[in-house]
Amino acid sequence: MASAWLISTYFKAVIYMYAFTIGIAELFKLQQYRSLILPTSMLVFGLSNVIAPGVIFIVITVVPYWVDWDTTIGIILPGMLLLIHLTKTRFSKA
Numbered sequence: 001m002a003s004a005w006l007i008s009t010y011f012k013a014v015i016y017m018y019a020f021t022i023g024i025a026e027l028f029k030l031q032q033y034r035s036l037i038l039p040t041s042m043l044v045f046g047l048s049n050v051i052a053p054g055v056i057f058i059v060i061t062v063v064p065y066w067v068d069w070d071t072t073i074g075i076i077l078p079g080m081l082l083l084i085h086l087t088k089t090r091f092s093k094a
Contacts, residue, residue, distance in 0.1 A: 017044055 021040045025033035052058050 013044075017041070020044075 017040060021033050021036050024036055024040070030036070
């Protein structure tokens with residue numbers, strides 16, 4: 001179970017970093033995103049050490065609010081997106 005958690009966390013982090021790199025490249029209208037991979041990696045690595053300096057910090061600050069975060073990102077946001085999609089499709093047909 002721990003290995004599955006580590007592998008899934010790794011792939012989520014890679015996907016988020018890729019999306020961030022592509023988004024920055026499109027924001028600045030760059031032809032290729034590959035020149036941003038190293039600076040983005042260094043930025044993510046540096047900020048991860050600044051934001052979460054240790055396990056004790058994470059347990060004290062993140063764990064009490066995890067249920068709220070999970071509910072917002074996992075239920076409320078997708079529900080709102082679904083409602084927006086349904087209202088758009090309903091009013092575009094009429």
